[in-house]
Amino acid sequence: LSDEGVIFISIDDNEQAQLKLLCDEVFGEENYVGHFIWVRKKKGSFLNKKIRKMTEYVLCYTSNERIKFFGEDAYSNKMQPIVKRTNSLKMLKFSKYTIKTKLKDGEYKKGKYTSGNTGVEFLNDFIVKDSIVISELLVNGRFVWTQDFLDNELNQGTFVELSSKFGFNVLRHNQDEKFKTPSSLINSDNGVGTNEDASDELSKLLNLELEDVFNYSKPTSLIKYLISFIKKEFINAT
Structure with missing residues (x-):
């Protein structure tokens, strides 16, 4: 990572623990910001007999302690x-x-x-x-x-x-x-879509049927939301 770099890595729960250990070695454990939990399905799958998987993880690292993450404006006129x-x-x-x-x-x-x-x-x-x-x-x-x-x-x-x-x-x-930092939970309340939304986007973009679109696609709303954390004025803030 550059001195002003931030990285977000999407992963499901099958390899999340291994990825965390690998990233700690590559980027440094001290540069681990945390992981966000993205609600990737509206209803979940009923194929698994033990758990209905609704979420995935987004791990985040940055080497710049001065970078601030913007979530939303604080109440400017509320006591x-x-x-x-x-x-x-x-x-x-x-x-x-x-x-x-x-x-x-x-x-x-x-x-x-x-x-x-x-x-x-x-x-x-x-x-x-x-x-x-x-x-x-x-x-x-x-x-x-x-x-x-x-x-x-x-x-x-x-x-x-x-x-x-x-x-x-x-x-x-x-x-x-003042502003609030982003919540560790990412869902429709943040204007972020699901895997289904991502498939719809790709289907329209590539003019393909849904079953022909590749698996595990991510909606552009998720990418936009993560990018919105970093505002230029926060990069070198002290």
């Missing part, structure tokens, strides 16, 4: 929660006038207003006026962010909202620039 049940408990301090809210105007006493692992505990009384928390707010919860990260985000223009159900959500300052 994201900053409390998750898997995080450890920590306290965050929000300065006055930094939180917008859908709560009604008034004074709210300290304490827990929600239960469960995603609930938060307000450590001081606070006042809401004109849909703004006008008090300094100390909160215990399973926050994703640290205090330093929160302060930096607020300084750059990140928007924080306290929902009517006392949940903390944010719209980050650079959210419209």
